[in-house]
Amino acid sequence: MELFIQQVINGLSLGGIYALIALGYTMVYGIIELINFAHGDVYTMGSFFSIAIIGLLDASGQLHGLPLLLVLAVTLAGAMILCGIVGVLLERLAYRRLRNAPRLAPLITAIGASFILENIMQLWRGPSPIPFPSVVPNVTWHFGGVNLSSNEVLVVVMALALMAMLQIFIYNTRLGKAMRATAQDRDAAQLMGININMTIALTFFIGSALAGVGGFVSGIYYGSTWFYNGFEAGLKAFTAAVLGGIGNVAGAMLGGFVIGMVESLTAGFISDQWATVAVFLLLVLVLIFRPSGLLGEVLPDKV
Amino acid sequence: MAALLDLRQIDAFYGRIQALHGVSLRVDQGEIVALIGSNGAGKTTTLRVISGLLRPARGQVIYVGQDITRLSPDLIVGRRLIQSPEGRRIFARMTVLENLQLGAYTRTSVTEVAESLEEVFTLFPRLKERVNQKGGTLSGGEQQMLAIGRALMSKPELLLLDEPSLGLSPLLVQTIFSIIQDINKRGVTILLIEQNARQALQIAHRGYVLETGSITMEDTAANLLASEEVRAAYLGGNVKAS
Numbered sequence: 120m121e122l123f124i125q126q127v128i129n130g131l132s133l134g135g136i137y138a139l140i141a142l143g144y145t146m147v148y149g150i151i152e153l154i155n156f157a158h159g160d161v162y163t164m165g166s167f168f169s170i171a172i173i174g175l176l177d178a179s180g181q182l183h184g185l186p187l188l189l190v191l192a193v194t195l196a197g198a199m200i201l202c203g204i205v206g207v208l209l210e211r212l213a214y215r216r217l218r219n220a221p222r223l224a225p226l227i228t229a230i231g232a233s234f235i236l237e238n239i240m241q242l243w244r245g246p247s248p249i250p251f252p253s254v255v256p257n258v259t260w261h262f263g264g265v266n267l268s269s270n271e272v273l274v275v276v277m278a279l280a281l282m283a284m285l286q287i288f289i290y291n292t293r294l295g296k297a298m299r300a301t302a303q304d305r306d307a308a309q310l311m312g313i314n315i316n317m318t319i320a321l322t323f324f325i326g327s328a329l330a331g332v333g334g335f336v337s338g339i340y341y342g343s344t345w346f347y348n349g350f351e352a353g354l355k356a357f358t359a360a361v362l363g364g365i366g367n368v369a370g371a372m373l374g375g376f377v378i379g380m381v382e383s384l385t386a387g388f389i390s391d392q393w394a395t396v397a398v399f400l401l402l403v404l405v406l407i408f409r410p411s412g413l414l415g416e417v418l419p420d421k422v
Numbered sequence: 423m424a425a426l427l428d429l430r431q432i433d434a435f436y437g438r439i440q441a442l443h444g445v446s447l448r449v450d451q452g453e454i455v456a457l458i459g460s461n462g463a464g465k466t467t468t469l470r471v472i473s474g475l476l477r478p479a480r481g482q483v484i485y486v487g488q489d490i491t492r493l494s495p496d497l498i499v500g501r502r503l504i505q506s507p508e509g510r511r512i513f514a515r516m517t518v519l520e521n522l523q524l525g526a527y528t529r530t531s532v533t534e535v536a537e538s539l540e541e542v543f544t545l546f547p548r549l550k551e552r553v554n555q556k557g558g559t560l561s562g563g564e565q566q567m568l569a570i571g572r573a574l575m576s577k578p579e580l581l582l583l584d585e586p587s588l589g590l591s592p593l594l595v596q597t598i599f600s601i602i603q604d605i606n607k608r609g610v611t612i613l614l615i616e617q618n619a620r621q622a623l624q625i626a627h628r629g630y631v632l633e634t635g636s637i638t639m640e641d642t643a644a645n646l647l648a649s650e651e652v653r654a655a656y657l658g659g660n661v662k663a664s
Binding site for chain 1: 473474475494495496499500504505506507511512513514515516520523524525527528572576
């Protein structure tokens with residue numbers, strides 16, 4: 120029982136990170152039907168930017184002078200904005216011109232963009248793992264045989280808070296409505312006066328900024344990163360998005376937590392080595408029995 | 423009367439296929455102009471060019487004296503040149519209210535938008551009853567009302583209507599056409615595309631006939647209705663022996 124609770128806690132933290140990444144996949148897919156394979160690397164860049172910002176604060180002697188919350192806020196905001204810019208640049212430079220091209224073209228471009236980002240990061244910080252500065256003191260609480268760390272709480276709380284904000288944004292603001300309209304029918308959205316280039320860029324910005332949050336919290340959670348980190352995490356987050364129903368924001372969140380939980384429970388009760396297998400097995404099963412994903416709706420025919 | 427919209431020698435292509443050949447037409451302030459023609463004649467393409475969804479290869483679109491040929495669709499909407507597209511294209515997964523709010527996307531005054539909403543509900547009481555229902559759950563006629571209502575939410579100066587009667591029962595077609603006339607009487611200029619040529623010409627002031635991408639006739643609606651050629655080709659009349 121203790122092992123179960125422990126693995127559920129681990130699964131929630133893992134799932135929170137996957138969910139944050141999965142949101143970007145699903146939002147971009149929802150609006151331009153592109154699987155942005157470079158998205159996992161944007162997540163890694165979130166960790167890299169966080170490390171760089173903390174490094175800058177440290178070099179300027181601010182790191183220990185400022186309150187911890189302010190340091191975290193500055194780092195997080197910086198990582199989000201920089202990742203958002205990377206996402207917008209990707210869309211502008213790599214994907215926009217291919218918007219009406221056959222589907223394979225932007226897909227291959229996305230894979231190419233992924234390689235480019237990975238290589239930029241490798242050139243920047245080298246091929247070895249990079250330690251994430253331990254700015255946040257990690258407190259661990261013991262409940263019987265179960266350990267709960269403050270980092271795990273941080274990951275889950277951040278993930279849930281940002282998801283709630285995203286939901287509010289999408290459903291209750293003018294720009295959120297513009298995003299949904301553009302996702303449903305691009306031409307009709309234009310006829311409403313929506314600037315779809317701006318709306319699509321905004322979608323990339325938000326999705327990438329959320330991946331940046333994922334990079335930031337995963338750095339704190341794992342304590343290190345490396346340039347190739349986003350490959351597997353990205354693949355699993357993509358699986359989460361498909362599992363939840365690609366294009367569906369709530370589905371990506373649910374999918375992220377399900378994937379995290381499956382991975383962690385398999386690791387705990389069967390073996391570490393089977394964890395990834397279990398994740399993809401689950402994907403295969405869902406695709407067989409519910410191809411549109413857990414929350415994916417079977418769309419009514421367009422008139 | 424001043425020309426509100428003036429299309430000059432428009433050539434438009436889909437890939438290598440030329441869809442419009444030197445199309446020129448004008449719509450004056452306060453008019454209802456009908457653009458009739460068979461399937462594939464280029465009617466929808468003409469509207470796509472006017473709304474900026476398709477860039478013409480040659481020619482100009484002049485609106486209120488200004489060249490809008492190269493403006494993006496959202497900026498054209500900002501000038502109150504609004505299109506209600508073929509097939510209604512309502513946002514199926516959004517509520518009736520959200521659809522109407524999106525119609526007012528470019529408008530900033532909350533009170534004015536609220537007034538427009540009341541106007542739309544007066545014109546289409548059915549929409550008020552269904553205000554929180556998802557667009558996709560409406561009947562065909564209700565969807566058409568929503569599409570027109572949504573276009574009205576932007577307070578159009580010139581309204582482009584693409585096949586508003588498509589797929590509706592004869593009774594509903596009557597209703598929609600009388601509402602179109604009503605909208606026109608409230609000061610909105612209308613360019614109406616229809617396969618239902620007779621109905622369209624009955625409410626229009628003037629009309630154009632489009633055939634395989636070229637304008638072949640232009641006249642007052644009354645003259646077009648009386649014309650043998652139009653009767654034969656579009657009104658189901660007898661072909662005159664020649």
